[in-house]
Amino acid sequence: MTWTKAERYRSLRDVSALDMETLRTKTAASPWRFGYHIQPPTGLLNDPNGFTFFNGEYHMFYQWFPLGPVHGLKHWYHVTSTDLVTWTDRGVALVPETTEDSHGAYSGSGFVADGELHVMYTGNHRTDDWTRHASQLIGVLRDGKIERRNVAIPDVPAGYTEHFRDPKVWFENGFYYAIVGAQRENETGCVVLYRSSDLNDWTFLGEVKTGLDPFGYMWECPDVFELNGQHVLVFSPQGIEPDGHRYHNIYQSGYLIGKLDVETLTFTHGAFEELDFGFDFYAPQTTEHDGRRVLVGWMGLPEIEYPTDRFGWAHALTLPRELSIENGELKQRPVKAMTKLRQDEFVNASGTAMNASTPNRYELELTTDGSDFTLELLRVGDESLVIRYDEASRELTIDRTNAGEPFATEFGTTRTKVMDVTSLHLFVDSSSVECFVNDGEAVATLRVFPSELDKGLRYEGGTATLTGWTYE
Known part of the structure; x- marks a missing residue:
């Protein structure tokens, strides 16, 4: 099936209850539905978003296009769990309906501030000539819905294209930091860093310098955290050519272990390693609670047709994995x-x-x-x-x-x-x-x-x- 722009960018608000029930019936007929994984009720799931522990529960959101197995107008769907195994359906949490996210509420992260669960995500807006404009928006989860708080980063900094997305926020030494996936104007990938003391005014610190230059044409879904005394930078580079047994998927996901200096914007590190050597893994995100760093990925990849497409749905999230660094290497174990x-x-x-x-x-x-x-x-x-x-x-x-x-x-x-x-x-x-x-x-x-x-x-x-x- 070929989807028109109008079909791809139709909001959930414009879909009748009867149409949704028809979609659910079609999806339920699939013989390949999951039993214990997070999966979409209908349509397409992709990146895990806003993965956070808050008020005694793990909150997981994911990118969701409800109307079919294509990358259309992205909403955020919401599930929660107390144990990372059994998940409760909380329904759609974010419907794109502002100017800044008129063409999709794209990926982002969750964090706790002032006693509330906040998110920062990428809003995509398209002009009449289909030019993309990306901005980074902040919202607050209230009564199960994400309310817009402010536009944190309204524009892309000079020297970078509008492929500028997927902010991951953390708090350190009195400041909020946001690392963002980016593409330079010469069409090479990197990550950049912002800082704020109040979530309102964000300062562009610059590009994080690594030993990988060039390394693909875009770095998506960055995540940085401290683990066992070292920093880990996780990201999903696009445009990496196969190398022996490595890098055979359409896009890759991997990590660097080293030390991030937020003052000098340098990340000293070892070799880039793939997180997963299988066929269907991308765009992972982590959270930390009670001393455990847990990772969840998208069990799928972009630009690939899956057999479930004909039943009107696609993809799931992976099982949560607990991370550790042992003998200098990253280990991933099922929770x-x-x-x-x-x-x-x-x-x-x-x-x-x-x-x-x-x-x-x-x-x-x-x-x-x-x-x-x-x-x-x-x-x-x-x-x-x-x-x-x-x-x-x-x-x-x-x-x-x-x-x-x-x-x-x-x-x-x-x-x-x-x-x-x-x-x-x-x-x-x-x-x-x-x-x-x-x-x-x-x-x-x-x-x-x-x-x-x-x-x-x-x-x-x-x-x-x-x-x-x-x-x-």
């Missing part, structure tokens, strides 16, 4: 509260060859002796998702070539990570797989669309133990 979802064990076996029937939604732990193995998941006839490890080359390969309905094959059907492998921790939810390797040393996220719901698994290789739990 411990995921164990609340465990029901009956459907497999508990050891050996060199194992088979089991699997439910539609489950958790699986595999511990191996470090030698070669092949693990097939979502086995239906000739279909399966294959996870293969070769001890000699140290290559862990995820192969979705024959894992159901194909999509995005122009970006390849395998992903490989070079590392020693002794354990996998997997979460399967109807049409997604998240694979944590070696207790979070690496993670791979991917979508798969099997032709049938009744599936199985098979393991062959060195001595291993498999334990699996059915999920609700």
Whole structure:
């Protein structure tokens, strides 16, 4: 289906209750809806936004176009949780309806100020000749809705294009800081920094200097935080060419570990590392509470058609991951509260060859002796998702070539990570797989669309133990 501008930029306020019910019915008919992930009620979900702990709850918003699986007029949808596992639907929180966000309330972050949950986000406005103008807006969550507070950053600073978005705010030493993804006029990506003492007047400090120049044509969704005594800069660069086993998705997401000096605007750091070596991961955002830094990403990518599109919906958010830096490397582990979802064990076996029937939604732990193995998941006839490890080359390969309905094959059907492998921790939810390797040393996220719901698994290789739990 080809969408006109008028169809893409239609506000939720202009949609009848009957039209929305028709959309919900179409979406509900999809065989690939999730059981324990955040997903849109209809339409398209993309970036996680405003991820914050406030008043005893985690608040998560996400980019939402309600009317179909395309990137149209972006609203913010809202869900909350006390444990990062079970989420309560709070409905749409932000409908774009001011001049500044007339063509979309785009991505941003949440923060607590003066006892209230605030957000800063990018408003997009298009002129009659479709010229884009980006501004950064502040709102306050009241009675479940985001009320506009002020235009914090009305214009793009000199030297940068209107690809200027996704502010992430934090408070440090008496000031609010906002890091913003940007594109220079020479069409290379970077991040810039602002500072304010009162949320009203924001001073442009300048560009954060890194050792990555050039590195793609746009840096999206920046996030900076301190973890285990070091700073981590997370961002999603666009325009990175494949390099060996790395950077094979249309766009990438990764991080730098180092030290940010907000006075000199320098970030000294190590190498850029991908956050996820799977097929479907982008635009992550983090929050911190009670000493835990937690990350959630968009389980999808832009400019790709997914099989769920024909049911009028697309995408989900990843499971929350708790972050730590250990021996100089970032580790990502599923939050411990995921164990609340465990029901009956459907497999508990050891050996060199194992088979089991699997439910539609489950958790699986595999511990191996470090030698070669092949693990097939979502086995239906000739279909399966294959996870293969070769001890000699140290290559862990995820192969979705024959894992159901194909999509995005122009970006390849395998992903490989070079590392020693002794354990996998997997979460399967109807049409997604998240694979944590070696207790979070690496993670791979991917979508798969099997032709049938009744599936199985098979393991062959060195001595291993498999334990699996059915999920609700």
